Amino acid sequence: MIQEKHLSTHDDFATQMGTEFVTKVYRFLKGTAIYDRNNVIIDQYAQGCLQTINSAIKSEGNLSFKIVSNNCFLNNAKIQIRADNYPIFKGLMNELKKRWIGEIEFSGEIKKEDLKEFIFLLAGLPENNESNYLYANQQLELRNLPDIHVEKLESFKDEEIYFDSEDQKKRCKEFYFKSISLVKEVMENVKNQKLVNIRKAKRFMQNAVNLIAQDDSILLGLANIKNYDEYTFNHSVNVAIYAIAIGQRIGIPKRHLFQLGMAGLFHDIGKMRISKEILNKTEKLDPEEWEVMRTHPIVGSEIVMKMKEWGDLSTRMIIGAFEHHLKYDLSGYPRMIRKRPLSLFGRIIAIADFYDALGRPRVYHQFPYVSEKILMLMMERSGKDFDPLLVKVFINMVGIFPLGALVLLNTNEMGIVVQTQEEGEFIDRPKVNLLVQQDGQYLKGKVVDLTEKDEATSQYKLEIVKTLDPNEYGINITEYLI
Ligand SMILES: [Fe+2]
Ligand SMILES: [Fe+2]
Structure with missing residues (x-):
């Protein structure tokens, strides 16, 4: 329960109470698909929800939870969503959006049975029906629950709702394979010192950010498919996808997500100057070959620096190329004389890079690691190789058994x-x-x-x-x- 004396402002109240509300309602709503109404677990879920709702009503008189676009509001104050709570918020928002419900309001103290009635009514509403709110309110009235009320979802674009329609899947798939050939084109031009079509690359990345913002599950699923023939290009696209998805979860604004994606896409651009024999060698590299391999972050940042076409993007891209093997505690390479902590982009790309590189059978190790093994390694190296907070966000994001496993x-x-x-x-x-x-x-x-x-x-x-x-x-x- 929330103690009001600890709360300094209305916004803090919204965030704490809102997070509690969302967590409990979401669990309850999901529970209705598994347990029947008389199950003791449902009873516990209802009891938990009830405490939150009634304590809000006691202090504020009512409780309204509202969704506007991708933000949630409690009694008209915005709820600040913490990264680790993001999946739950997204989950509840999706459940409500699918049913075209944009607001739930409790205007007086309620009883447990009434709440159960309401949540089961909500769960039973069909998807994609715009007039659900009318039916729900009518039912609430009929069942004598005047203190509960719902409103229609506002200002919502169609494509945001039907996010996992076949259409969206098709767009993602098309995008994914096109971006592999795009990266290939750019990298090969770099290698042959030809002009690079930056505008095209930028447009692609903008697209990626938008697709991921709507729903990252399809692209994350595609990233899990490792295409062995086109290692470097496929890897680059995956790193960009993972990086944007992490960035989105920790609240990086879209404009910067775009830069993060570009930095991820070209983090290994330095490899274009390394011979195929070393790059594609399946056995272990000898010390001299390693020495060459380890030049790719520096070579990469030099390549980016020389390319005037990138404009103000280049700083970010230099970071991606330069920092991705440095490690969180700076024990990696290139060796730094003046130690300076890794940038946020560098920390994100390092995680995305490690996860994708280890899930592949080629180059340094013959057998790919399965996802849970990689995540375990990441946890072990958390704080040393990787930013511990980002590791947590990442594991939450891909799940122990990722899409496509x-x-x-x-x-x-x-x-x-x-x-x-x-x-x-x-x-x-x-x-x-x-x-x-x-x-x-x-x-x-x-x-x-x-x-x-x-x-x-x-x-x-x-x-x-x-x-x-x-x-x-x-x-x-x-x-x-x-
Ligand atoms: Fe690399
Ligand atoms: Fe890489």
Whole structure:
């Protein structure tokens, strides 16, 4: 419960109470899909929500929660969303937006049963129906709940709502593969000292930022597909995607996300001056080869510095190229004589780079690491190689089993992760599309939710045993994900 004496301003109140409200309502709403109304867990969720709502009503007289664009307001004061709470806020906003509900208002103290009635009513509203609010208010009146009221979602563009429509998927996919060829073109021009079409690259990045701002799950899923043939280009695009997605979660404004994306896209541009023999060597590099390899951050920043076409972008891009192997405690390379802490962009790109590079089978190590192993390494090196706060944000973002991961369940079934959970406590329990083997091929089966419990034993029905390498099974993840 929130103690009012600790709160200095109305905005602090909105942020604390709002965060509590969103967390509890979201959990309750999600719970309705798993448990029935009389389940004891639902009772606990309702009790938790009720405390928050009624304590707000006691001190303020009412509680209104409102969504405007991507911001949330509690009693008309903006709620400041902290990075670690972002997935929950986004989760609740999505649930409400899908149903065209933009505001919920409680105008008097309410009882537990009334709240249950309301949340189940909300959960049962169909998606994409603009007049849901009319129906909901009518029902609230009929059920004698005059202190609860909802409003229609305002000022909302269509494309923001139907974010996971087929159309959006198609756009993302097109964008993704086009940007690989774009990076290839730019890098090859750099290599051959030809003119580089910067405007095209900039336009692409603007697009990426917009796509990720709407919903990052599709592009993050695509980034998980490692295309082995075009290592450097594919890697560059992935690093940009991961970097923008991290940046967005910690509240970097769009204008800067664009710069971050560009810095991510060209962080390895220095590799264009390293011979193919070293770049593509599958065995371990010898000391001299390592020496050459380690020049790429400096070479990269020199390349960027010389390119006048980048304009004011170049400072950011120099940072990306120069800092991405330096490490958080500056123990990496290039060696620095005057130690200066890493910039935020450098810290973000280092994480994106490490995660993507280790998920690949080539170059320094023969077998790719599965995602959970990489995340474990990141946690171990948190504070040394990586910024600890950003590591947390990143793990929350990709989930332990990221989109597109091929997993083995305890039922001996195989499946592909198609949706990660928004809530931290279910980070290891994504939704999985089962694969059914037929005539030597794997076909899409049903989608299972790993948060589902057995009613009788209250044990989880399914568990992930381990991650599998799709190449070993001849499975092309792209086909299943899109
Ligand atoms: Fe690099
Ligand atoms: Fe890299």
